[in-house]
Amino acid sequence: MKIVKSIFIVDDDPITVFGIKKVLKPMAQCDDVQIFQNGKEAFDALCDRSAKGGEIPAVIFLDINMPVMDGWDFLEELISLDLEQQITINMITSSIDPQDYQKWNSFKNRCHHALNFRNKPIFKIQYSDLGDLDLIP
């Protein structure tokens, strides 16, 4: 069980959110799990926390297709924030479009955050999804 200070789940599909929460439970202990319906909500919250000196999430589960602001736009905005902390971002998508994979790859090379690409369905998560490779037994 890993202790994570703060986790964001950004997805407009309640079933996926339910799933992520469920698979997180046995893996991580976190008192601060926040759910967002789209990138805009999550980004606003992140800015708010950053401005008020709050806890920046260590792990973000990020959907790609969302209304108002999609996952890619969220990533774009996040990079422009130039945060010091390294965030582990897990892109969760049902897309098997190679273009999405390429996009992920280019984002991965552009930022210092740890970017993972996870295809739905999510049955369980790995420690690497929680950002701590050193703790792998």
Add this chain to the structure above:
Amino acid sequence: MLLDASDSWLEIFSLGQGPFDTVMIAQLYPRNGELRHSLSGNKTFSLRHYTRSSEGFRWYRSFFSPWFDENENVVGSLVQTDDITSEVEKELELERLANNLETISEVAQVGFWEYNRLTEEVHWCAQTKKIFQVPPSFRPDIKSGIEFYKPGHGRNTISMLVHQAMKNGRAFNVRLPIITAKGEERWIDLAGKPITKYGVPVKLFGTFQDVHEKVMAENKVEQHQQLLSSIIDSLPLTIHVKDLDSKRILVNKAECEALGMDPEALLGKDDYQLSDAETAQRAREGDLKVIRSLKPLSPMETEIQDKEGQSTNHLVSKIPLFDLSGKINGIIGIGMDITALKKKEDQLRNLINITAVQNKKLMNFAHIVSHNLRSHSANFSMLLKFLSNENDPRERENILSMLTQASDSLLETLENLNQVVDINTQIHLDKEPINLYSSIAKVAKNLSAFFEKSQVEIVNNIATDLQVHSVPAYLESIILNLLTNAVKYSSPDRSPRIVLEAEKQGDQIRFSVSDNGLGLDLGRYGDKVFGMYKTFHQGKESKGIGLYLIKNQIEAMGGSINVQSQVNQGSTFNVFFNEDESQ
């Protein structure tokens, strides 16, 4: 022994006055042995002799007659000597002239011939005999002379010409084939001129010249030319040759046909006289480029208009034409008619465009289908896995309700997709003229409860008699979606106001729905506005299907839709109905 002589005789032989007893007659002449022999024959004879002095040769002829006594015995000889110098000189001159003639004849390879009408004698010079390949001893007459000509045209012509020359005094100059004594067929140039005496032709005089090699060479050139022009004229390419001023000096049949003009109307003309200024300018520039670079110009597409204004497309190459010394002296233009090809290409390009659009649509649709179906199936498998591992009955309940939810949204998705497929697979659309104003009124009536709740003001500026061509169900769907969207995304700060307008624009009718609602950031969403499952406002029961559906419906009817919008000011959706029934 000389007995007596006149003074003039003595002078000829440079002898003084007598006595002559020491002068022997025979010693006065050259070849005196011969003379002595002749004298002893007691017959009259003559002898030609000359003297040489500082003034040159003088020629004489001496007649020796026997001198008889009363008994008819020869006792001596009487000698009479005449000065024949001028006679001999004339003879020599004639000989020289004859020699000259022969030399000229030989050098120029021109033979002479002569026909005497009175004696019917024919004379050929040595060169003529050579031409006819007969031995020097050959004696021609008029009949054998004519028989040397090739039977048919040759022989008929010469017979007629000789006849006319003798009858009318007409000179002639003709090229005819002969068959020589050795059986060779050769071409000769034959000239004849009658010589008249008292106005009557008495003689024909003329020349022969063997021109066989020349004629053969000319024939060869002509044959080449014939071959070349046959090829040039039967090629399915337009060919012209221009001089350095871009004036045409040769055109082939195809070029004449393409321009719809006779060769005479084209030769000597430049492009400015044959086509519009712009085309001519381009052609001239191309020509100059070839003249300057001395290199062929790669094929260029050119449009050619004939006299009737019918235009054809040609792929024209320009090639420099060099003279024998290697200097450029013209341009060869070769054009291929690609009109049919071009038409095909246009059709093909059109088809490719349509296909590309269709393909893109299909890809997009396939993507949507796979993505949406996949996301549902992913949810199913995730939930089922959870369910199988779950023992807590309450959590199982929870998961089961979520499975029901997932199943419902899958059904809805399938229904949406089915609608889209329906629109795009309609091969025959039953478009009919529909009154736009009353269609809107009908939809508005159905939505009246919804509008009342939102306190919507609808301004319908559409002419009451305007008709659009549409599938009735599609038109209803379009109006319904645009009106509900306008209300759904209204601003909380303003009471919603919708303005409807329509106007004819060419063969289209523009129908616009403007609202004063939330508006869209088009710079950000732009092309996604009409995308499937694209939503832009939070929590408005948006499904991202309405605009996608009506875009498909409108495009299926040959129309289009666009949007203008400003965030927090409002949006205007413009629908263009295609009223051109030919499509």
